[in-house]
Amino acid sequence: MEEQPAYFVKSVEKAFDVLLAFTAASPRLTVSQVAVKADMTRASARRFLLTLTDLGYLRADGPQFELTPRSLDIGQSFLANLTLPRVAEPHLKSLAARLNETTSLCILDGTDVVYVACVPSPRLLSVSISVGTRFPAWATSMGRVLLAALSEPELQAYFDSVHLQRFTERSIGSVDQLRAEIDSARVKGWSMVSQELEEGLRGVAVPVWRGNDVVAAINVSLQTHRAPAEAIEKTVVPLLQDAARQIGNDFGGRQAGLSKAAGQR
Structure with a gap:
């Protein structure tokens, strides 16, 4: 076992072990259960549980303990400054540098996608997109992975209200075609839109998962002559998925199981 530095206070570590034993799957625990989860004796677990109860971080209900709202105080200062664009920015910068292309983070707002973070390509000639730019969700890769995360009633409501138009001769021309593309994005966990x-x-684009919820999509914009379509799944998609996973983890999704794929919804 790695030796701890001289300043290390073991009891603080143990106190957090006890608090972290309580999860969404195990919100109420007995002394014995905490002892097992925190890897300590039953007597030690009891002392920690009673102390944390006296401090207001836990409450006792018969033989079981559970967290109280005061436990939120521990992370409140951090959460107050936690915004998705801020969390995503370093990962988008890294992705832009690796791909030498523009990367973005988008959310769904009504029938549009809205860019909430954008890192331009390191190259001088790059796609000109800025924060606040909006596009119809149906016409973009980001929009299709975000639409794929909607419930069936929400998606049907979207189809009932959407107005398709031809931006180029390659643009999707029917709701049936759009539904097929959205279904494909849901199964694959990513979407590609070429010259539509x-x-x-x-x-x-790929979705950003926070636990079991899609909170955004990250996208890379590519000029068609620089990236053959047949190579993108092997060269670009894995990098996007890795960045999305890191963003979701940093935004609080790790413990909730971010690795759940879009196709498993």
Whole structure:
């Protein structure tokens, strides 16, 4: 076992072990259960549980203990400054550098996708998109992975209200075609839209999961002559998925099981 530094207070570590024993799957625990989860004796677990109860972080209900709202105080200062764009930015910068292309983070707002973070390509010639830019969700790769995360009633309501138009001759022309693309994005866990919004431009996107919820999509914009469509699944998609996983983890999704794939909904 790695030796701890001289300043290390073992009892603090143990106190957090006890608090972290309580999870969404195990919100109420007995002394014996905490002892097992925190790897300590039953007597030690009891002392920690009673102390944390006296401090207001736990409450006792018969033989069981559970967290109280005061436990939220521990992370409140951090959460107050936690925004998805801020969390995503370093990962988007890393992705842009690796791909040498523009990367973005988008959310669904009504029938549109809205860019909430964007890192331009390191190259001088890049796609010109800024925070606040909006596009019809149906015409973009980001929109299709976000639409794929909707419930069936929500998606049907979207189809009932959407108005399709031809941006290029490659644009989808019917709701049936759109539904097929959205279904494909749900199964694959990613989407690619090629020259449907603008000639010469291809977009690839994957969802950002926070636990079991899709909170955003990340996208890379590629000029068609720089990235053959057949190579994107092997070269670009894995990098996007890795960045999305890191963003979701940093945004609080790790313990809730972010690795759940879109196709398993």
